[in-house]
Amino acid sequence: EIVLTQSPGTLSLSPGERATLSCRASQSVNSNYLAWYQQNRGQAPRLLIYGASTRATGIPDRFSGSGSGTDFTLTISRLEPEDFAVYYCQHYDTSPGRFTFGPGTKVDIK
Amino acid sequence: QVQLVESGGGLVKPGGSLRLSCAASGFIFSDFYISWIRQAPGKGLEWVSYITGGGDPVYYADSVKGRFTISRDNTKKTVYLQMNSLRAEDTAVYYCARIGDFARWRSSFYFDHWGQGTLVTVSS
Numbered sequence: 001e002i003v004l005t006q007s008p009g010t011l012s013l014s015p016g017e018r019a020t021l022s023c024r025a026s027q028s029v030n031s032n033y034l035a036w037y038q039q040n041r042g043q044a045p046r047l048l049i050y051g052a053s054t055r056a057t058g059i060p061d062r063f064s065g066s067g068s069g070t071d072f073t074l075t076i077s078r079l080e081p082e083d084f085a086v087y088y089c090q091h092y093d094t095s096p097g098r099f100t101f102g103p104g105t106k107v108d109i110k
Numbered sequence: 111q112v113q114l115v116e117s118g119g120g121l122v123k124p125g126g127s128l129r130l131s132c133a134a135s136g137f138i139f140s141d142f143y144i145s146w147i148r149q150a151p152g153k154g155l156e157w158v159s160y161i162t163g164g165g166d167p168v169y170y171a172d173s174v175k176g177r178f179t180i181s182r183d184n185t186k187k188t189v190y191l192q193m194n195s196l197r198a199e200d201t202a203v204y205y206c207a208r209i210g211d212f213a214r215w216r217s218s219f220y221f222d223h224w225g226q227g228t229l230v231t232v233s234s
Binding site (some may be wrong): 026030043045046050051057094096098101102 | 147154155156157160167169173205210215217218220221224227
């Protein structure tokens, strides 16, 4: 079973700063099956990135994803006020057909 | 536009049952896989189950296997989650979500649209 670990648990930054969030898998994974989501308080999650690096429809280009193997990164180039939220990575394991989420990284205002 | 609306949540006693519904609109329902994902209060996201476009096969997380059953009615554009033998640890907001468009990309195992969720509370 693949386990996803996200770091840091909380990231305290100011608007305009760069955010770098990490997602590490317990074993090498197919990057096609790695996605990132944003969840604001009281709302449903929103898809940001799929296939490790492809932005979803309507996602601003300040969001970017990268990585392969066991190490993946979500970067927010310049934080906007609406970007202060919790971010989750997610992986799909084709055998046995199971999704896994990381525990999340909270980005809060410094 | 794509819409997913969950219903059926509520308060139930341990050992009880509940059926959730997810009504979809704005896309060709039978072409898409649908999933249930839950979030316990103050906690992270946990995948629960998903169902393929035709209704078979279906997949479950180990934590719910044997207790929960996912199904769909493509004529009603609705997915169901029958939850039996409920436990306190099943307390959560339950979201339904559409799995990505395999016609665009065959590796589309991500959740591109989500409902707003329905709260299930298991307590005596």
